[in-house]
Amino acid sequence: MFKTLLRQVKQYKWAVILTPVWTTLEVVMGVLIPYVTASIIDKGISAGNMRNVYIYGLQMVGMGCLSLLFGILAGRYAAYSSTGVAANLRDAMYRNIQRFSFSDIDKFSAAGLVTRMTTDVSNVQNAIQMLLRVSFRAPLNLISSLVMCFFIHSSLSLIFLIAMAVLGVCLFVLISRAAKLFQKIFAQYDVLNAVVQENVSAIRVVKAFVRENHELGKLDRAALALYRLNIRAERLMALNDPIMNVVVYGCIISLSWFGAHYIVAGGLTTGQLTSLFSYIMMVMMSLMMLSMIVVQLTMSAASVKRIAEVINEEPDMSNPQSPLYEVKNGEIEFKDVCFSYKPGGDYALSDINLKIETGMTVGVIGGTGSGKSSLASLIGRLYDVSKGAVLVGGVDVRRYDIAALRNSVAMVLQNNTLFSGTVLENLRWGKEDATEEECRNACISACADEFISSLKDGYNTVVEQGGTNFSGGQIQRLCIARALVKSPKVLILDDSTSAVDTATDASIRKTFEERIPGTTKIIISHRIISVQHADKIVLMNDGRVCGFGSHSELLESSPIYREIYNMQSSQGGESDFDSNTLTR
Ligand SMILES: Nc1ncnc2c1ncn2[C@@H]1O[C@H](COP(=O)(O)OP(=O)(O)OP(=O)(O)O)[C@@H](O)[C@H]1O
Ligand SMILES: [Mg+2]
Numbered sequence: 001m002f003k004t005l006l007r008q009v010k011q012y013k014w015a016v017i018l019t020p021v022w023t024t025l026e027v028v029m030g031v032l033i034p035y036v037t038a039s040i041i042d043k044g045i046s047a048g049n050m051r052n053v054y055i056y057g058l059q060m061v062g063m064g065c066l067s068l069l070f071g072i073l074a075g076r077y078a079a080y081s082s083t084g085v086a087a088n089l090r091d092a093m094y095r096n097i098q099r100f101s102f103s104d105i106d107k108f109s110a111a112g113l114v115t116r117m118t119t120d121v122s123n124v125q126n127a128i129q130m131l132l133r134v135s136f137r138a139p140l141n142l143i144s145s146l147v148m149c150f151f152i153h154s155s156l157s158l159i160f161l162i163a164m165a166v167l168g169v170c171l172f173v174l175i176s177r178a179a180k181l182f183q184k185i186f187a188q189y190d191v192l193n194a195v196v197q198e199n200v201s202a203i204r205v206v207k208a209f210v211r212e213n214h215e216l217g218k219l220d221r222a223a224l225a226l227y228r229l230n231i232r233a234e235r236l237m238a239l240n241d242p243i244m245n246v247v248v249y250g251c252i253i254s255l256s257w258f259g260a261h262y263i264v265a266g267g268l269t270t271g272q273l274t275s276l277f278s279y280i281m282m283v284m285m286s287l288m289m290l291s292m293i294v295v296q297l298t299m300s301a302a303s304v305k306r307i308a309e310v311i312n313e314e315p316d317m318s319n320p321q322s323p324l325y326e327v328k329n330g331e332i333e334f335k336d337v338c339f340s341y342k343p344g345g346d347y348a349l350s351d352i353n354l355k356i357e358t359g360m361t362v363g364v365i366g367g368t369g370s371g372k373s374s375l376a377s378l379i380g381r382l383y384d385v386s387k388g389a390v391l392v393g394g395v396d397v398r399r400y401d402i403a404a405l406r407n408s409v410a411m412v413l414q415n416n417t418l419f420s421g422t423v424l425e426n427l428r429w430g431k432e433d434a435t436e437e438e439c440r441n442a443c444i445s446a447c448a449d450e451f452i453s454s455l456k457d458g459y460n461t462v463v464e465q466g467g468t469n470f471s472g473g474q475i476q477r478l479c480i481a482r483a484l485v486k487s488p489k490v491l492i493l494d495d496s497t498s499a500v501d502t503a504t505d506a507s508i509r510k511t512f513e514e515r516i517p518g519t520t521k522i523i524i525s526h527r528i529i530s531v532q533h534a535d536k537i538v539l540m541n542d543g544r545v546c547g548f549g550s551h552s553e554l555l556e557s558s559p560i561y562r563e564i565y566n567m568q569s570s571q572g573g574e575s576d577f578d579s580n581t582l583t584r
Contacts, residue, residue, distance in 0.1 A: 004308040005124070008088040015081035020136040022074035027137055029067035031144040034278035036060050038152070041271030078132040086125035093117055093310045101317035102382045106341065108310065111194040116310055119189055120303035127300035134289050142286035145279045152272050152279075156258055160283055163251045167284070170243045171291040174236055179298035181233040186302055188229055192222040240291065248284050255280065317384060323401035327408035328393035329358040330489035330520030332379055336388035339374060347386070348374045349543045356536070358393075358489070361512070361521040363531020366540030372524045373414055375540065376492045379522070380409040392490065410488035412496040414524075416479040418467035423452055424459045426478060430486035442484035445515045447500075447508045448477035472499035480508070484516070492522040497530060505530055528565050537561075 009016055036056050044053035097105075097113060105113070149157040199206060199215050206215050255276060262268035337352040349371045356362050364372045377383050378390045381397045389396050397405055410430065418426050427439040434442075439459065443449040451474055455461045467475045476496050483491060491512075497505045509530075512521055525531050532551040539547030539554065539561055547558040554561040 001305050001308045004311050005085075005089075005304055008085055008092055008311075009081075010088055012081040012084040012088075015077045015084065016132065019074055019077040019081060019132040022070045022077060023133060023136045024140060026067050026070035026074055027140045027144060029063045029070065031141065031148060031282070033060055033063050033067070034275040034282075035148060036063065037278065038269070038271035038275040041274055042269045043271075046270065074133055074137075078129050081132060082125045082129035085128055086121050089121050089124065089307055089311070090117055093121075093307060096311055096313060096315075099315045100313070101315050102377070103317075103341065104313060104315055108313075109194075111197045112190065113310065114197060115190050115193045116306050119186075119193065120306050123186075123300045123303040124307065127296050127303075130293060130296050135293050138286040138289035138293065141282055142290070145282040145286070149276060149279050149283075152276060153262070153268055156255065156262065156268070156276060159251055159254045159258070160280070163247050164283070164287065167243065167247045167287055171240070171287070174239055174243075175291055175294050175298075178233050178236045178295055181229060181236070182295065182299045183302055185226065185229045185233060186299070188222070188226045192219075192226055195219050195222050237295075240288065244284060244288055248280065251280050251284075252277065317381070317402070319401055320399055323404070324395060324399055325401050325404045327400065327405060327489055328395070330408075330518070331358040331391075331393055332356040332490065332520060332522075333391040333394075334375075334378075334388070335391065337378065337385050337390060338387040339378060339383065340386045341374075341383070343386075347543055349378075352388070352545055354538065354545065354548065356520060356522075358520055359518050360536060361509075361523065361534040363534035363537040364522060364524040364540060365526070365528060365531055365537060368526075370540040371543040372540055373494050374543075375538075376411065376494055376522060376524060379490060379492060380406050380411050382411075407486055408488055409490040409492065410483035410486045411492045412476075412479045412483045412494060414494040414496075416475070416496070418463045418470070418475055418478060420463060420465045422457075422460045422462055423455075423478065426463055427459075427482050427485050429482055434485050439481070439485055441515075442481040443477075445484050445508075445511045446477045446480035447504055447511065448474070448481045451477075473501070473504070476500060477504075477508075488519060490520045490522065491516070492524070494524045495526065497523075498526070502529065509533060528561075528568050532565075 036059050040053055040056040044056055149160055195218050259268060259273040334352040334354040337349060338347050339349040340347050366372050378385055424439060428434050440449060443452055452459055476499050480496055523531055531537050536550060537554055538545055547554050547561055
């Protein structure tokens with residue numbers, strides 16, 4: 001886990017090494033200052049020697065300046081390396097996420113990945129910064145202050161050791177309790193982030209259903225739980241201060257008491273006692289810092305683990321040894337295919353056997369959850385089959401280079417989206433070097449050219465994030481055009497014309513026939529009217545194919561199809577596919 005972290009240090013190696021060096025020098029200067037103070041008092045002020053006051057005074061100013069300089073360097077280097085390593089971690093995660101298959105994304109969930117890339121990385125960044133600066137400074141300060149104390153007066157220094165032991169035990173109890181709470185706090189952050197993310201990304205749905213209060217309640221509950229956990233942790237951590245104060249003042253009183261005795265007896269000078277007081281503060285400050293480091297490290301260990309999981313995840317789908325880069329044609333065949341989203345889980349598709357010839361238009365129809373999208377996703381190898389094989393162009397999809405296959409099999413997914421940029425940039429998603437002419441042709445085929453041309457900026461109109469400045473039907477047509485720009489051998493439209501009116505739906509089908517006759521077209525829909533002109537129609541029910549043939553063949557052979565057709569045509573073809581009909 002920490003190896004993954006170390007591997008991401010990369011170009012910041014020197015900054016990581018130099019930070020502790022600057023810190024050490026800063027500490028050395030800081031520790032020597034009280035020692036020089038003792039000399040000013042004993043050899044200058046008490047002895048009435050002004051020359052010594054000036055000499056030691058100048059020494060102190062010099063050391064102070066150096067300490068400041070090294071402190072600034074240490075701070076800069078620590079910030080540089082911690083932000084740099086955090087950037088590397090984000091980059092490594094993002095790169096690996098791009099390699100993820102659909103099932104990997106299902107495994108981590110989109111919200112989980114966002115939390116890992118933001119909150120968790122920030123945690124680790126803070127921990128690295130603290131680790132580089134404080135974790136060297138605190139023990140160094142502690143040890144060197146103790147050494148100086150023993151150097152000045154060994155018997156009096158025993159007071160420090162006793163104080164440290166008391167403080168150590170108290171802090172250990174405090175931190176071990178707080179660490180458990182912090183772990184709970186992070187898990188709760190995940191919950192809170194998920195609520196916010198879900199709400200913000202679906203804010204339109206929330207408003208449409210007037211669910212604002214329900215959503216507020218969800219956020220309140222998550223925030224309240226987080227608040228309670230934080231209060232408990234802070235209450236514990238707040239004990240830190242009184243404990244420190246009791247121990248520090250106990251030390252000061254004991255030191256004053258015993259120190260006074262030693263001074264009277266002649267075994268200690270006033271200057272030495274003054275510097276011992278300064279060292280007390282240093283020792284206690286270092287202990288406090290150490291306790292904070294331990295808390296921060298426990299907090300960030302969980303984050304490092306979550307980050308390492310993403311970076312080290314091996315995508316469960318990879319290119320074969322010697323992949324094929326050429327998809328011959330748009331022929332598709334399903335051979336005894338069974339498919340489950342989770343290994344060992346229930347099958348979303350069972351015993352599928354289908355053969356679709358190249359250039360055919362095939363409609364897929366069935367109730368919600370009947371497996372239409374699952375069936376389509378296997379053609380572009382978005383998921384791998386659990387049993388059997390899917391063949392495109394006569395070859396098992398697992399033998400193709402994944403990019404080459406997906407360039408030949410264009411899918412307009414059910415919940416497709418546009419990206420911020422211009423219309424033209426969106427169209428060029430599938431093919432970077434597509435000319436304006438090619439893009440326009442694709443838009444004509446998808447019946448999108450007309451509305452784009454009517455826009456003030458035409459093809460250069462800016463699409464806002466998620467395509468919010470376009471209507472649902474316009475987004476669908478742009479998504480279809482974007483798929484067509486690739487000139488694919490297979491085009492899959494998953495419910496992609498659900499938001500366009502029936503007349504436009506019909507003209508899209510017509511232009512397809514005229515303009516892309518050689519492309520195999522798979523059209524998934526809930527409306528029979530959208531697929532009745534197809535060469536073949538696949539009727540799906542509960543993950544199985546329960547009918548395959550042309551509209552007229554199915555009308556004759558399948559009573560279910562007939563019933564749905566009659567029902568939909570009596571409602572003007574506008575009603576959705578009723579899945580209950582199938583189960584009746
Ligand atoms: N990513 C996923 N992880 C786990 N199960 C899934 C996933 N996607 C779909 N399923 C399940 O697989 C089954 C088939 O879903 P699928 O999306 O293929 O149906 P569909 O016919 O496309 O439905 P709709 O008409 O509503 O789009 C459903 O039971 C669904 O719950
Ligand atoms: Mg679907």
